[in-house]
Amino acid sequence: MMEGGIKPMDWRFQPIEPISELSPQAPQQKQTEADGPSFVEMLRGQLDQVIDLQNDAERLQQELAAGRIDDINQVILAVQKADLALTFTLELRNKVIEAYQEISRMQI
């Protein structure tokens, strides 16, 4: 029902509101999603990185064996990076498992 005084032209330029904003269901859907990526996804991403670094290190070591490296430092650096990434990830995993075990021991 049109209000008095509004010219016929005006309502044609009023934007149509998106239905989801007005719907009373919308806020509840957002609350059930987790904040940010899950822990599993994060760990998986980390493992991908470890694998990439390991592949780099492997490739350079093979090149060294084949006599195709002219700078030993790039090999050493790659090996150290891969090693640290692996050690870090293993340690992270251990700490998570420890924390989980501690929590599951807590009496409620």
Next chain:
Amino acid sequence: MSDELFDGLNIAASGLTAHRQWMDLIAGNIANANTTRTPEGGPFRRQLAVFMEMTDDSGRSRGVKVQQQIEDDSELRKVYEPQHPDADAEGYVSYPNVNVVAEMVDLIAASRAYEANATTLEALKSNFMRALQTLQA
């Protein structure tokens, strides 16, 4: 007991032995540079070491050895000294065909080679030890 595990070390050791023998010869030459009378009669003659590669029955190299010691048969140095007890009928004394300067040059070469073989022996030894260390990984 087979020593093949230490082939490299044996080869370097043979280099040490051979070059030490050569140095002994050179020392003898220098010491006897003016010996006009030897127990065998006649003046001392320069001694030479003949080096030869050592191989075993299957043709594998075992390093080096002094195969034989020979006399340098080049001309003796004749000096006119009629008063000398070893002078010949014309008054000439035959001195050894030893040139001390040449002997010193040889001594330097022999000593360099000796040191090089010693370095090699050490290198082979430390390589073997280092390889063993991976067992501790």
Next chain:
Amino acid sequence: MVDVLGRDVTLAALAASQSALDRRLELLAQNIANVNTPGYKRRDVDFTAELAAALDAPADSRGERVSNLGQVVAREIVEEQLFLRPDLGGVDLDREMAELAKTQLRLAATNQLLYKKIRQYRSVIKEGRI
């Protein structure tokens, strides 16, 4: 699967390299022992060509590549060059000592990498607890 290292191409490459370098040390020792041997011709190994070929060649599996690397035999050479004087052989002592030093350094690098690799395996097997 118990042969944990049997599918590790890098380890196989490093091991093949080490074999060839060990052999090179022995040949250099022969050269140095015979520095004053008349008529002696120096020896050497080309320790990278066969290894590089085995790495580059197509292989169906890692196991196959490891096997290829295990069969690499470095090519040994005899250099015909002799010096002009008849009482000399073909050995330049300075060159041999330089090659000895280089070979030792390569061996040290190869050895350290092998050590690190085996350590890593051990550490992973023990789940990060050394």
